[in-house]
Amino acid sequence: MTGPLSMLNPGWLMIAVGLVALFLPMRRVRQGLTIATPIIAIILLALADQNVNHLGVQALGIDFIFYRVDGLSFIFGLAFLLAALLNAIYAWHTDDRLQDGMAMAYAGAAVAATFSGDMMSLFVFWELTAITSVFLILRAGTRAAYFASMRYLAIQILSGVLLLAGIAYVYHSRGDLSVQAFTSLKEPGAILVFIALGIKAAFPFLHNWLQDSYPKATVVGAVVLSAFTTKLAVYAFARMFPGHDALIWIGAVMTVFPVFFAVIENDLRKVLAYSLNNQVGFMICAIGLGATGVGNALALNGASAHAFCHIIYKGLLFMSMGAVMYRTGTTKASELGGLYKSMPWTTVFCIIGAMSISAFPLFSGFAAKSLTMSAVGHEGYTIVWLMLLFASAGVLEHSGIKIPYFAFFGHDSGKRVKEAPFNMLLAMGLAAFICVAVGIPAIVPGLGYEWLYNLLPYREEAMAYNPFTLDHVLTQMQLLVLAIFAFVMLKRLGWYPPEKPGVVLDTDWVYRKAGYGLFTWAGTIWQKAGPAMTSVFFKLTGRAYDRIEDTFSPRGELARGGLGSAMAIWTAILLGLVLLLAFITSS
Amino acid sequence: MMDILLNAAPRWALLHAPVLLVMMPLFLAPVLALVPNGRIAWLVSIFATAASLFFALILLGQVQASPVGVVSYDIGNWPMPIGIVFRVDALNAMILLLVSAVGVLATIFSWPTVVAEINKQKHALFYSAFLVCFAGLCGVAITGDAFNLFVFLEISSISTYVLVALGAGRDRRALPAAFNYLIMGTIGASFYIIGVGFLYAATGTLNIADIASQLPSLAGNRSVEAGFAFIVIGLGLKAAMWPLHSWLPNAYSYSPSFVTMFLSATATKVALYALIRFLFTVFRPEFAFEQASFTFILMPLGLAAMISCSFQAVFQTDVRRTLAYSSVAQVGYMILGVSIGSIAGLSAGLFHLLNHAMIKGALFMAVGGVVLTYQGTTIRDFAGLGRSAPWTMTGFAIAALSLIGVPLTAGFQSKLQLGYALFEQGMWWAVALVVFSSFLAVIYMGRILEAIFFQAPINPRKFRKEAPILILVPLWVLALANIYFGINTEFPLGLARDAAAAAFGLEAFR
Amino acid sequence: MSDETPNDTRDSNGRFVKRAAETAHRLHTPSEEGVHPMAKILFGWTENKRTGTLIFWGFAILSMVLIVADLAVPRHEYVEIAHATGFYALWGFASFAFVVLMGWPLGRLLRRKEDYYGEPGGPPADIDPDVPVEPSTEGTYRYEGDED
Structure with a gap:
């Protein structure tokens, strides 16, 4: 594709539309725009040539590269755009100019950052994601949300400031600002960038802005938030720090510790926030492996595929909890239960999301997580591998079972409400469809995990990998079925801790x-x-x-x-x- | 541009620029005391400061054109060690330019606030005191004689006490603040003169260049070391070096708006200049005791100022106090730059000095506008002003962003330079502290900006009411300068680099 | 859905269509008790008293089958320890049980009252307006300089 349109970073388009939406009083026109724009952006992206700088400017002595697509940024950008589309559908029932506009600009900033080829524009959009997203929390209008959003903003800005300091150092020592991998973590510039990214990726001890703010966001806001910020950080890590050993261990710890918090947390949206943490841990761990050896391609493919699937199924889970929040006004496990009677379709979609995140064969999580697990095993990190396997069982516990069980089954709360609005169901249905479509083998032409593998940065290596081998399916089923059996047994024995209202202390x-x-x-x-x-x-x-x-x-x-x-x-x-x-x- | 100026200026101006720069305002001051009409006094003040700016530009041109980078002027044709000499190099040419340029803008800005805040009978006297203060500051910056520097320092200080005390018309607390300032300022000046006395005892001369040339042969002389200690503390107090800063918040928050604005942009800067002059031209960083005091005194104090005063700024409820504490924190940045002891560090410190004058000048001008129209300086009073006074508050916001160090503003560039200088020495932990301090700046300025732009006005009478045009114009000149110099740093950075080189006694002219 | 259609669909075509429409309508309208009709179809089985027992034994048997199948299926493992028979099953069971049981002590250690941080929460502003929740009146923030 040529012409001026080929130079347009799809993220910029979305930011511009977001700003327009901010001032557009006609509700349906505005919402039509927010749905149409991601579709147009996906088309633009699909037509863009890869590994070419589509738009670059030299100014202030810096080579700005505003739009560059390659294999890695393509899959992340595509996932962001799909999420933006689903979010727009999910928000159809609302009438909120600020939220519509900011959600679109936020998604746009994440996409624009993904396709930025230099660190300065990455920084600008990095900060823009922080500034736009804070409104999604503020809009909840509660006092808790106000305080949480201020803390959120402070921490996100801190991340940006650190990034800027790192960039300044890098520019000073390298004289070049193109986004490229750091070879060593010894130089201060690299450390500053690493910490800045680590804050956004919610590394252990830097994580609690996430659990603090996401559950306090609006119904729509939590869904939107779940997709972009952390995954943008994952992308930036894959870009700048592939194969740094530190990431392997940080990632492994990140998968394990949220599991324990998620068990005792009562607010189901907060449980999902911990689960988000745990899932990002898998990706970070995979990125840590991706520098040398055979594991390289496998690991980076794993991180990208996982990010793609994760954005969809985590969005789906947040959507289902959002629907519960929308209809009942709460997501506290202690106040919910038995909702399947009123919201059966939401229940179905939630279960599909839960099975995807737990990596059941035939669901998207399986196709994605297998790559990471194989890479870790292949590189011989036995302890890390065991930790990830432990965390997989943990995911099943908090996201696979706890979320659907306590919201929709379990003790009947007696709440009888309406089913979620149709637009919510549609968005959840589409997300559930994607979860299944990229999880199954290629039985239906055009679908199946191979479609996803085809889009990964290391295409040939990905296509050579087959997750559906007999032993792999069997071992995964053993892990999951026995874990579920443990749940059934503990529940039967009455050893499962009851859901109690309360605040769980974290490092915040x-x-x-x-x-x-x-x-x-x-x-x-x-x-x-x-x-x-x-x-x-x-x-x-x-x-x-x-x-x-x-x-x-x-x-x-x-x-x-x-x-x-x-x-x-x-x-x-x-x-x-x-x-x-x-x-x-x-x- | 400089060439045109040098060619166009009359011969007498070229020949006598150094002395005219100081003497014009100084001699006009007593005349003003006799003028009955405040408005005439104001116009004369504008003329005097503008004339000083003109001479400062001439001096800058002459210094840049001079092969040695120095312009000397022997007062009364008495030659150097005996007579007083005005000696201008790139370092004080920069300071003179800063003081006189801010002086012009501040004087233009002053009229509406003076009318509102000062008793009508005292208008002319007020401007008279201001011109004395202005002349004193210029004198400190221009003189090449250590004792003469003390004299000018006192001239400026004493008139400053008067100016601060005149804030009593608006707020009675200005009186104790002025008194407090007087005590502390006097202590500082006394320390300085004691230090000069020690140096005189050791060298037998008061001329700065002369002292400098004799000091290397006096290594290990106790009185030189004692003189060093007294001068550093004395001038550090005047420059509001942490923890010798506590005169500043009160003096800044209770004095008339115009005085606050002018002092914040010039007074501490000039004192800091004097400190730099002594640290780098008279004493040298190579001296062991100076190196040690850089490492163990100045740098920790600079860092402590950055952090502790930023914290204090966060907890203030009054905008002027917030800005005052922020000023002390910013002085910390400059001290930090100076204490690195390298040319890069010093030029970063001087660069920040220039930028900070622009930033704080603009901020206090906007606050002055608010005081004028809404009679309040607490953060709560600022609520909703973004809607009722958009031009004033946008100017404020630009300067605030610059203070925080947002890219594309002058404040960002100076922090960048400071960061480079620190990295050069491998002190990236100090960079982390600078970053942290900027983060605190985000909080304390963010609180104010949030009130201005996102809160509903508490007072329904706050309809659309901008500051008068006399305030808006200089405010926007400074605000736009913040953006312009944030993008194109060539001019101020060039000034700062030349100045740093001159302080080290190098001739690094383009 | 066709299972639900009564036997007398063999009447006339029009009759059949009407019945189908009625069925479709019924499937979207909650009953008097607020129970969604689809819920009966999709999850009605969970209400059966014996389901719990059935699930327990079903999973027990399935677990045994999977572990036994381990003996028959040749596995390619990168990690030494994974070669052990039933490793994944055991690890999954143990991990899950450990996580859940840790919930008891951790809950006592970390759980505090809901107003621990003194920031009143409540549902966000964009929930269904029909939800009978009192809008939080404490959402206003006090600013510096507020008069008491």
Whole structure:
């Protein structure tokens, strides 16, 4: 394709449409736009030549590459665009200009970042995802959402600032800003970029912005949020840090620890947020493997395929919980149950999403996760492999069983509501269709996992891999069936912990409770310490200073107008220090 | 451009630019005290500051054209060690340009706020005091004599105390703030003069260049070291170096808007200039005791200022106090740049000095506009102003983004330069702290911006009411300068680099 | 769906169509108790009292079958430990049980009251307007300088 249209980064189109939607009062026209734009963007993307810089500009001494497509960015971009389309359908019943516009611009920013060929434009869109997405949380309108969104924004901006600092360093040392892999994690620039990406990917201890904010977002907002931010970070890792050993271990830890939080968490949307964390762990782990050896292609394919499938099925799960939230006003497991009676179709789609994320054969998770697992095993990381296998059972627990069981089955809450609106069902149906379509073998022409494998960055290696071998299906079934059996058994024995309302502490406690307390405490101390120090000084030097102060302070206001007296002491102390230092160093 | 100016200027201006720059405002000041009409005093002040700007530009041109990069002017034709000499190189040419340019903009801006805040009988006296202060600051920047520097420092300081105290008409707390400032400023000046005394005892001269030439032969001299300590602390206090800054927040928040705006952009900068002059021209970074105090005193203090005062800024409820604490934090950046001890570090510090003057100038101008039209400076008072005063607040927002260090603004460029200088020394942990401090700036400016643009006005009477055009024009000049110099850094960065080279005694002219 | 159609569909064509339409309508209209008719068809079986037992034994038998099948199927494994018979089954069972049982101590350790952080939550603003939830009145944030 040639012409000016071929130079248009689909993300830019979406951002522009998002801005237009922001000011478009006609509801159906606006929603029509938000549905049509991702479709147009997908067509644009499909027609774009790969491994060519479609649009580049040289300005301010930097080579900006605004639009570049290759195998890796293609699959991520496609997944983002599909998610944007499904989200737009899912939001059809709402009438909210701000949310429509920001959701579109947010998706657009993620796509634009994916197709950016230089780090400066990546940074700009990186920040744009943060700024646009925060409205999806704010729109929930609750006080908790307000605070969570402010924390979210602060952390996301911090990530952007770190990224910028890293970019500045890279530019200084390399003199070139094109997005390329870092060879070593030793240089400070690489570390800064690594941490910036790590925040967005929700690495362990940097993760809780995600669990803090996503469950507090609007019904539509949580669905939109689940698709982009973390996966953009995964893409950036695949681009810039493939094959760094650190990622293998970080990823493995990331798959394991959210499992435990998800078990005791009561809010099902928060459970999904933990599950998101765990799934991103698989991708990060795979990226860590992808540098050398045979594992390279397998691992990067695994990460990309997993990201693609994950965006769809995690979106589907968030959609089903969104539908529950929409109709019942809650997603707390302790208040739900028996909803299949009122929302059978939502139940069906939720179960399809649950089976996909648990990687049942014939569902998309199986086709994607197998690549990663094989790569880890192939490279000989036995412990990591065992951790991932453990986490797979964990996924089954919190996403595969807990979500559908406690929302739709289990103890009947007596809630009798309407089935989800048709547009929600349609969006869920489409997502469920994709989950199945890329999970099955190629029985139906044009569908099947091979369609997905064909789009992966290392196409030939992917096509040579067959997930449906007898032993593979058997072992996967053993894992899943026995795990379900464990559930059935524990439930029967009454050993399964009951769902109780409550807040589960996570590391965000550090800044939400301890940090806050520390600030208050430090503030008090600081206010007291200055005068206190002064008073110590008084005792040492007698009352002379007192008298001077009395003389010089009209109505005693001198003391109130800042720590003037304490400052005089500081002056003396500092002078002493400088003198001492000067004498010591020169003698 | 400089060539045109040098060719067009009359001969007397070229010959006597250094002395005219200072003496014009200084001699006009007592005349103003006799003028009955405030408006005439204002116009005369604009004329005086504009004339100084003109001479500053001439000096800059002469310095850049000079083969040695120095313009010397012997007062009364008394030759150097005996007489007082005005000595201009790239470093003080830059400072003079900054002070006089800000002076012009501030004076233009001043009229509406002075009318609103100062007693009508005192208008002319107010401008008289301002011109004295202005002349004093220029004098500090231009003189080549250590004792003369003290004199000018006191001239500017004493008039500043008066100016701050005049804020009492609006807020009585200006009086204790001015008094506090007087005490601290006097301590600082006394320390400085004690330090100069020590140096005089060791070298027998007061001329800065002369002292500098004698010091290397005096290694290990105790009185030189004592003089160093006193001068660093004295000037550090004047420059609001943490923790010697506590005079500043009060002085800035209670003085008249115009004074705050002018002082924030010039006073600490000039003191910092004097500090740099002593640290790099008189003493040298090669001296062991100076190297040690860079590493163990100045750098920790700079970093502490960045972090601690940014935190304090976060917790303020008054916009002017927030900005004042932010100023101390920004001085921390400059001190950090200076304490690296390399040319790159010093030029980063000076570059930030220039940019910060533009940023804070614009911010305080916008605040002045708000004080004028809405009579309030708490963050709550700013709620919803984005709708009722869009031009004022957009100018504010641009400067605020620049303060945070958003790309494409001047503030970003100076942090970038500072980052490069730190990386060069391998101090990437310090870069992390700079980044963290910028992050705090996002919070404290973000709070204000959020109130301005996203909250509903608390006061229904806040209908559309912009600041007067006399405020808007200089405000937008500075705001646009923030953007222009954020994209095209050639001019200010060139100035800062030349200045840093000059401070090191190198002749790195283009 | 055709199973649900009554036997007398053999009447006239028109009659059949009407019945089909009625069926379709019935499948979309919740009954008096608010139960969606599709629910009966799709998940009615779960309400059977014996289903629980059936599922338990069904899974028990299926598990045994899968483990036994392990003996018959040759496996290609990269990891040494996975060669053990029934490894995946055992690992899956143990992992799952461990995770779930850890829920007891962790719940006691980490679970706090819902208002622990003092930020009143509640459902987001864009839920179904028919949901009988009191809109949270505490959603307004107090700003600096607010008078008490």
